[in-house]
Amino acid sequence: xxxxxxxxxxxxxxxxxxxxxxxxxxxxxxxxxxxxxxxxxxxxxxxxxxxxxxxxxxxxxxxxxxxxxxxxxxxxxxxxxxxxxxxxxxxxxxxxxxxxxxxxxxxxxxxxxxxxxxxxxxxxxxxxxxxxxxxxxxxxxxxxxxxxxxxxxxxxxxxxxxxxxxxxxxxxxxxxxxxxxxxxxxxxxxxxxxxxxxxxxxxxxxxxxxxxxxxxxxxxxxxxxxxxxxxxxxxxxxxxxxxxxxxxxxxxxxxxxxxxxxxxxxxxxxxxxxxxxxxxxxxxxxxxxxxxxxxxxxxxxxxxxxxxxxxxxx
Amino acid sequence: xxxxxxxxxxxxxxxxxxxxxxxxxxxxxxxxxxxxxxxxxxxxxxxxxxxxxxxxxxxxxxxxxxxxxxxxxxxxxxxxxxxxxxxxxxxxxxxxxxxxxxxxxxxxxxxxxxxxxxxxxxxxxxxxxxxxxxxxxxxxxxxxxxxxxxxxxxxxxxxxxxxxxxxxxxxxxxxxxxxxxxxxxxxxxxxxxxxxxxxxxxxxxxxxxxxxxxxxxxxxxxxxxxxxxxxxxxxxxxxxxxxxxxxxxxxxxxxxxxxxxxxxxxxxxxxxxxxxxxxxxxxxxxxxxxxxxxxx
Numbered sequence: 001x002x003x004x005x006x007x008x009x010x011x012x013x014x015x016x017x018x019x020x021x022x023x024x025x026x027x028x029x030x031x032x033x034x035x036x037x038x039x040x041x042x043x044x045x046x047x048x049x050x051x052x053x054x055x056x057x058x059x060x061x062x063x064x065x066x067x068x069x070x071x072x073x074x075x076x077x078x079x080x081x082x083x084x085x086x087x088x089x090x091x092x093x094x095x096x097x098x099x100x101x102x103x104x105x106x107x108x109x110x111x112x113x114x115x116x117x118x119x120x121x122x123x124x125x126x127x128x129x130x131x132x133x134x135x136x137x138x139x140x141x142x143x144x145x146x147x148x149x150x151x152x153x154x155x156x157x158x159x160x161x162x163x164x165x166x167x168x169x170x171x172x173x174x175x176x177x178x179x180x181x182x183x184x185x186x187x188x189x190x191x192x193x194x195x196x197x198x199x200x201x202x203x204x205x206x207x208x209x210x211x212x213x214x215x216x217x218x219x220x221x222x223x224x225x226x227x228x229x230x231x232x233x234x235x236x237x238x239x240x241x242x243x244x245x246x247x248x249x250x251x252x253x254x255x256x257x258x259x260x261x262x263x264x265x266x267x268x269x270x271x272x273x274x275x276x277x278x279x280x281x282x283x284x285x286x287x288x289x290x291x292x293x294x295x296x297x298x299x300x301x302x303x304x305x306x307x308x309x310x311x312x313x314x
Numbered sequence: 315x316x317x318x319x320x321x322x323x324x325x326x327x328x329x330x331x332x333x334x335x336x337x338x339x340x341x342x343x344x345x346x347x348x349x350x351x352x353x354x355x356x357x358x359x360x361x362x363x364x365x366x367x368x369x370x371x372x373x374x375x376x377x378x379x380x381x382x383x384x385x386x387x388x389x390x391x392x393x394x395x396x397x398x399x400x401x402x403x404x405x406x407x408x409x410x411x412x413x414x415x416x417x418x419x420x421x422x423x424x425x426x427x428x429x430x431x432x433x434x435x436x437x438x439x440x441x442x443x444x445x446x447x448x449x450x451x452x453x454x455x456x457x458x459x460x461x462x463x464x465x466x467x468x469x470x471x472x473x474x475x476x477x478x479x480x481x482x483x484x485x486x487x488x489x490x491x492x493x494x495x496x497x498x499x500x501x502x503x504x505x506x507x508x509x510x511x512x513x514x515x516x517x518x519x520x521x522x523x524x525x526x527x528x529x530x531x532x533x534x535x536x537x538x539x540x541x542x543x544x545x546x547x548x549x550x551x552x553x554x555x556x557x558x559x560x561x562x563x564x565x566x567x568x569x570x571x572x573x574x575x576x577x578x579x580x581x582x583x584x585x586x587x588x589x590x591x592x593x594x595x596x597x598x599x600x601x602x603x604x605x606x607x608x609x610x
Contacts, residue, residue: 073431074433074434074437075433075434076435076455076459076462077458077459077462100431101431101433101434101437102413102432102436102440102441103434103436103438104436104437106436106440107436123413123431124413125414127414128414129389129417130412130413130414130417132414133413133414133416133420136417137444148482148483148484149483175482175484176480176482176527177388177480177482177483179431180480181479182452182453182454182478182480182596182602183479185602186529186595186601186602187601187603189600189602191454193431193452194456218603219601219603220515220517221513221514221515223514236520239513241511241512241514241519241520242511242512242513242516243490243509243510243511243512243522244509244510245491246490246491246492247514250486250489250511250522251484251486251489
C-alpha cells in the first residue's frame with residue numbers, strides 16, 4: 001500500500017492570495033470571514049460572503065478545496081454571528097469548516113452534518129483522548145495538531161486516532177498551548193480566544209531610548225534592541241525579561257517554525273496534510289512563479305530561521 | 315442553597331509537609347464548601363505528594379468539605395493516573411481540566427475546570443448534557459458574558475489569586491536555572507508563589523511556575539461578590555497562594571454572608587496579601603493586569 005502524498009494547505013488572507021495559492025499548487029486553501037469569527041481578524045484582511053463564493057468557484061474549477069476557519073470562541077453575548085458564519089459557509093459550499101468551540105461544533109454537526117469538520121489548532125487537542133472526544137462527539141474528520149509537538153509525538157498521536165492529522169509546516173511558533181493562553185489579553189485586553197488576535201498591532205509601540213530600540217506591548221517593555229539587532233514583534237512569549245537569576249528570552253527566542261527538512265518524517269508518521277501559516281502576512285507567503293508538485297521544499301527559509309526544529313526542549 | 319466557596323488546587327510545588335499542613339488547617343478551620351485537590355501543573359511533581367493524599371482527603375471530608383480531584387491541565391500520559399486516582403483508593407468526583415478528560419468522564423457526573431474553553435451558553439449546554447454538574451469558567455470571561463452563562467447553568471468564577479495565563483510542554487523554571495526538564499532538580503520548589511518575572515524596566519509582570527505562567531498580580535473580586543451573586547454565579551473559587559488562605563476564605567465568607575462590606579474586605583485582603591497587587595481587569599473586559607475598582 002502506498003501512502004498518499006502530503007496535502008499542502010495554504011493560507012489566503014485575500015481573494016488575490018487565494019488565487020495565488022491555487023496557481024502555486026496548493027491542494028487546499030483556508031480562509032476566514034472578515035469578522036471576529038476567525039483567529040486572524042486583522043484590518044484589511046479576510047473574505048466577504050461574495051469573496052468566498054468567488055474564491056470557491058475559482059478553486060473548485062482547478063480541483064482545489066477551500067476550508068473556512070471559524071476558529072474563535074463565540075461570544076456569550078453575540079452567538080448569532082458565529083452560527084450565521086457556519087450556515088453561510090455551508091450554503092456557499094466550503095469543503096470543510098475549521099472549528100474550535102465545542103458549542104459551535106455541536107451546532108455544525110447537528111445543522112450541517114454533511115459539511116466536513118476539521119478541528120482548529122485553537123482547540124489545543126494534544127492527546128488521543130481529546131481527539132477521540134471531538135471525533136466521537138462531533139464527527140470531526142481531521143485535527144490540526146499543536147505546534148509544539150515533536151515528530152515522535154506526532155507519530156504516536158496520528159497512529160492512535162482514527163481521524164486525519166494536519167501539522168503546521170511554516171510560520172510563527174506558539175510555545176504555549178494554543179487556545180489556552182491569556183498572556184496577550186492580560187496585557188492588551190485582547191487575545192485569540194476573546195478578540196481573535198494575539199498581541200494586536202494597535203497595542204504595539206516602538207520607541208528609541210538611549211540608543212536602543214524599545215518594543216512595547218500595552219504598558220510594558222517586551223524587548224530592547226541594539227542598533228545592529230533586528231527588532232522582533234513584541235509578543236509576551238518571545239520577549240526578554242528578568243528574574244532574580246537570569247535576564248533574557250525566558251520563554252522562547254524570536255524564531256519561526258520551518259519543518260521543510262522534516263517533510264519525509266511527517267509523511268512517514270502518517271500525517272495527512274501540512275499547513276502553512278500566514279493569512280495575516282503582508283502579500284501572503286512567497287509563492288514560486290510556477291506550479292510545483294505538492295510537498296516539495298519550495299518554501300523559502302527566512303534568514304536566521306533554524307531548519308527542522310519543531311521543538312526546543314528544556 | 316447558598317453560593318459555594320471553593321478552593322482551587324495548589325498550583326505550586328509546595329514541599330509535601332507544607333502542603334499537608336496547609337490542607338489540615340483548611341480542613342479544620344476554613345469556611346469552604348468544595349476543595350479541589352491533585353497536581354494539575356506538572357506530571358513530574360505528582361508522585362511527590364501521593365502518599366499524603368489519603369489522609370488529607372479523609373480530613374477534608376471529615377470536616378464536611380466536598381473533595382474533587384482536579385485532572386491535569388496538559389494531560390500528557392497521565393490518563394491512567396487520572397483513572398487510578400479517581401476510582402481506586404479514594405473514589406472522588408473528578409474535575410476535567412482538558413478535553414480529553416471530558417471525553418473520559420462523558421456520561422457520568424463530573425466537574426469542568428477553568429482550563430477548558432467555555433465562553434458561551436451553547437458550549438455550556440453541551441457539557442451539561444454530557445454530565446457536567448458545575449463548570450468553572452475561564453479566567454478572562456468578562457462580566458457581560460458571566461451574566462449570560464450564570465443564567466444558563468451552574469458556573470463557578472475565580473475570585474482570588476494569581477491568574478493562570480498559559481501552559482506549555484516546556485519547563486521555564488528549569489530553563490531559567492539552565493536545566494533540562496528531565497533533570498530539573500525540582501527547582502520550582504524554591505518559589506511557593508511562583509518565580510517573579512519583571513520587564514527589563516523592572517516592572518513586575520508575570521510569575522513562572524514550572525510549565526505554567528501566571529500573572530504577577532492576584533485577581534481579587536471581593537468587591538463584586540454581590541454582583542456575581544445577583545448574576546446567579548453558583549460558586550466562587552480561591553486559588554491557593556502562600557498566604558493565610560484560611561483568613562482569605564473567612565473574608566470572602568463574611569462578605570457572602572453580608573457580615574462585612576466590600577471596602578472593609580478589600581482592605582483586610584490587602585493586609586493578608588501584602589506582596590501582590592490586586593487586579594480585576596478581566597472581569598471588566600479590559601487588560602487583565604489592570605485594576606478598575608477604586609478601593610486601592
